[in-house]
Amino acid sequence: xxxxxxxxxxxxxxxxxxGIGLPIAVPKGPNRGIxxxxxMLTAATCWLFWLxxxxxxxxxxxxxxxxxxxxxxxxxxxxxPITR
Numbered sequence: 099x100x101x102x103x104x105x106x107x108x109x110x111x112x113x114x115x116x117g118i119g120l121p122i123a124v125p126k127g128p129n130r131g132i133x134x135x136x137x138m139l140t141a142a143t144c145w146l147f148w149l150x151x152x153x154x155x156x157x158x159x160x161x162x163x164x165x166x167x168x169x170x171x172x173x174x175x176x177x178x179p180i181t182r
Contacts, residue, residue: 105152106152109145113148116140116144117138117142118138118141120137121137124137
């Protein structure tokens with residue numbers, strides 16, 4: 099899997115809208131500042147969590163674990179038989 103710009107741009111714009119657009123739209127009141135900080139922190143942490151999950155899929159540390167029987171069948175079917 100390679101880096102694709104489309105999902106990166108879509109999610110960055112979405113969470114940017116949540117972190118920049120929504121705090122501007124918060125109505126005036128005694129807790130306006132707290133609500134704005136909550137929205138900005140939520141957007142930043144959700145975007146960062148998404149980015150870490152997205153990047154972890156590009157180069158996974160752990161591959162699928164296959165037993166010996168499955169590996170032998172796959173090798174035979176793909177034209178590279180393994181001799182025992």
